[in-house]
Amino acid sequence: MSDTSIIKAPIKEEMKQFEPFFKEQLKSSIPLLDIITNYVLRRKGKQMRPMLVFLSAKLNGEISEASYISATLIELLHTATLIHDDVVDETYQRRGFFSINALWKSKIAVLVGDFFLSKGLSLSLKTDQIDVLKVVSEAVTEMSEGELLQIEKSRKLDITEDVYYEIIRKKTATLIAACTKAGALSVGANGDKFKNMASFGENLGIAFQIRDDLFDYEQNGMIGKPTGNDIKEKKLTLPLIYALNNADKTEQRRILRMIRRHHKNEKKVQEIIAFVKANGGIEYANEQMETYAQKAKDTLSSYEDSDAKTALLTMVDYTLKRKK
Numbered sequence: 001m002s003d004t005s006i007i008k009a010p011i012k013e014e015m016k017q018f019e020p021f022f023k024e025q026l027k028s029s030i031p032l033l034d035i036i037t038n039y040v041l042r043r044k045g046k047q048m049r050p051m052l053v054f055l056s057a058k059l060n061g062e063i064s065e066a067s068y069i070s071a072t073l074i075e076l077l078h079t080a081t082l083i084h085d086d087v088v089d090e091t092y093q094r095r096g097f098f099s100i101n102a103l104w105k106s107k108i109a110v111l112v113g114d115f116f117l118s119k120g121l122s123l124s125l126k127t128d129q130i131d132v133l134k135v136v137s138e139a140v141t142e143m144s145e146g147e148l149l150q151i152e153k154s155r156k157l158d159i160t161e162d163v164y165y166e167i168i169r170k171k172t173a174t175l176i177a178a179c180t181k182a183g184a185l186s187v188g189a190n191g192d193k194f195k196n197m198a199s200f201g202e203n204l205g206i207a208f209q210i211r212d213d214l215f216d217y218e219q220n221g222m223i224g225k226p227t228g229n230d231i232k233e234k235k236l237t238l239p240l241i242y243a244l245n246n247a248d249k250t251e252q253r254r255i256l257r258m259i260r261r262h263h264k265n266e267k268k269v270q271e272i273i274a275f276v277k278a279n280g281g282i283e284y285a286n287e288q289m290e291t292y293a294q295k296a297k298d299t300l301s302s303y304e305d306s307d308a309k310t311a312l313l314t315m316v317d318y319t320l321k322r323k324k
Helices: 002-027 031-042 048-061 065-088 100-125 131-157 161-186 189-217 238-245 248-264 264-278 283-297 307-321
Strands: none
Touching: 002 048, 002 065, 031 100, 048 065, 048 161, 048 189, 048 307, 065 100, 065 131, 065 161, 100 131, 100 238, 131 161, 161 189, 161 238, 189 238, 189 264, 189 283, 189 307, 238 248, 238 283, 248 264, 264 283, 283 307
8 A cells, every 4th residue: 555545544534525625615706716716726736734634633533523624724824825925936837737826917816815814714713713723823923934034044145954943843844733733622632642743743844844955956857957946046955054064164155155146057056966965965964854754753652553643654754755
């Protein structure tokens, strides 16, 4: 059985029922909004986040309507942030599909993202899911702070390893932790169980982001060489930070100058990638990713064996092995 089949198996029925439930929350009397919403629903990804909500709920109790509402809140938040990110980054494609701003322009994209967020707020208030709303609201705050911190540090090119972890904790791990926390809350889990799920989500999120950062340094099937997209955007990620820290001052200055002045130059980008590989950046990032993945697994050790536990452990492994 494949990893994805193991992950989906315990919540197969719930995920089947989730789709119409989620769609129902997005109904509108505005035809344009319905057209765009249907477009968004047709291009949904792996749905890792609602799966995490349901698996966390199942691990800690019986899945209820509150679990569906929690999964919907998270998915609304996630979708809204992706739409807004595409506008900010002027991205016109995502997963091989045109982005909302590419098809309907930025103003409409921003308004659609706002609509998704407001739907989440009204749903949580209507169903009295205040605890979950608090988790989601905190995640939105942290994600915004993480993005702004990364922009600030990218301008100065002074990201330390500690700052890097703070950025990815806020930008990525906080949303994945929100999934596992919301799932636990939806079945009344509290105390140590709630803390365990928060820790599991955060550590999984950090491992997930390090894996994302490593894609930049791997062979790309279409162009036959690493993309170096983060370098082109002057983002300092873990492999590069480690390599810089282990180079002498002269080499450090040379590489930083290259990033500052020549980050759009393909030849220079490949030179920086070679520098990272030669200075152990890839190995170190892989080690750290494995460490955080193990931390995530360790938080589940107090739970009895079950399909939900196996699925969550498999999701950690899948995160490390995935190819995008």
